[in-house]
Amino acid sequence: MQVTIIGAGNVATVIGRLLKKHQHQVLQVINRSIEPAQRLAAEVGAEAIDYQGKPNLDADMFIIAVSDHALQECLPHFNLDHKLVVHTAGSVSRDVLKPFSPFYGVLYPLQSLRKEMQEIPEIPFLVDGSDEAVTKYLEDFARSLSPMVARMGDDDRIRLHTAAVIVSNFTNHLYAITEDFCRHEHLSFDLLKPLILETASRIRHVSPAEVQTGPAVRKDIQTLDKHLRILTAYPKLRTTYLRLTDSIMNP
Ligand SMILES: NC(=O)c1ccc[n+]([C@@H]2O[C@H](COP(=O)([O-])OP(=O)(O)OC[C@H]3O[C@@H](n4cnc5c(N)ncnc54)[C@H](OP(=O)(O)O)[C@@H]3O)[C@@H](O)[C@H]2O)c1
Structure with a gap:
């Protein structure tokens, strides 16, 4: 799958490595500051852009891994058309993404992740989508990254x-x-x-x-x-x- 990551912190970095390990292609790393984006992009073989750059709409999915408070702030910078957009936050509602695309969801890694970690630990993924087709798509995608995947709505x-x-x-x-x-x-x-x-x-x-x-x-x-x-x-x-x-x- 072709994936673009928005963010270049701990989760973005570990998910980027995991995507590469499981033969997905990271197309772009998009970040507010360009240097961390360049570092991660170099590691996973992607293009780095900041918020002034143009997102490549060939991506099948945009994974937004920015600080919780920045989630709604960063999305208006991009026109992601009808692309699938997911966030990685445990405590933020799925529906914060609703204004930005009809196809959205959550891919929450239930693990403590740090970019300094030498090895990627076992990561359970909790997935949720805007409709059944998106949830199933995210479930299958998460299963390509981890054997521990569960569907879970906002409340749980x-x-x-x-x-x-x-x-x-x-x-x-x-x-x-x-x-x-x-x-x-x-x-x-x-x-x-x-x-x-x-x-x-x-x-x-x-x-x-x-x-x-x-x-x-x-x-x-x-x-x-x-x-x-x-x-x-x-x-x-x-x-x-x-x-x-x-x-x-x-x-
Ligand atoms: N770390 C974990 O163990 C963990 C586990 C599961 C889920 N999560 C969730 O994953 C998400 C990312 O967490 P993280 O730990 O990877 O965070 P992080 O390492 O602190 O990275 C923060 C990222 O957010 C960007 N950012 C911060 N403020 C911003 C703003 N005002 N506008 C635009 N971008 C901004 C930063 O960009 P700059 O580089 O420009 O500062 C950076 O790319 C959060 O929703 C968190 O709840 C984290």
Whole structure:
């Protein structure tokens, strides 16, 4: 398939690489600033243009991977005629694209993507189209990129996006504040990494509730008290510890 990407950030870059890997042709990379577009275009063998350039309407699909707030801002720059246009946002309605083409949809990669990543991780795609034919088209296209593809409308997508923030952004925040605690206490955060990876990998096959461990689930009050005394010097971390302990004890 011939695809044009609007955007040259994290998602645009990883999707561009994925398209190339699966023998799709990236025709153009269109971006507000030309330098990032040129970098990505060189990597995937496409033409780079900025918003003053002319989109090549030979593309079968335009994938818009710009910041959520920029989605509606960037589209009026182009006349995409009756072309299929999709966005990649988890929390933005499919219908923001309605004014720009009768054929539109969502191709949401449910993964944390960074252009610096060396390898492309497993990416589930959630697809939704303006009508059944577009949804089917996007579903087939997504299946050419990933074995994990699901149809999902706005309401469920935003719910799953909420869940994604909790499991990904919140756990990472816990790592960040724990790393800070370790730094202050002159402890090695590196020594915790095998534990972090083991805990995460367990849930591939078991429900997280079944493998919950630690003093809170054991209702080990003595150990909890010791930890809370240590955390007196870290009031915000102590509050987080207490809230999560309560959540584990009273699920
Ligand atoms: N990153 C993820 O893990 C992830 C995962 C799933 C979905 N998404 C979604 O994918 C979309 C892109 O996210 P991203 O992480 O790739 O963003 P990003 O790395 O921050 O890249 C932002 C892109 O948006 C463009 N942009 C920003 N403000 C603009 C404006 N006012 N007008 C025109 N263009 C503008 C930037 O252009 P310049 O280069 O000119 O600044 C750049 O191409 C978002 O909808 C996001 O919610 C992200």
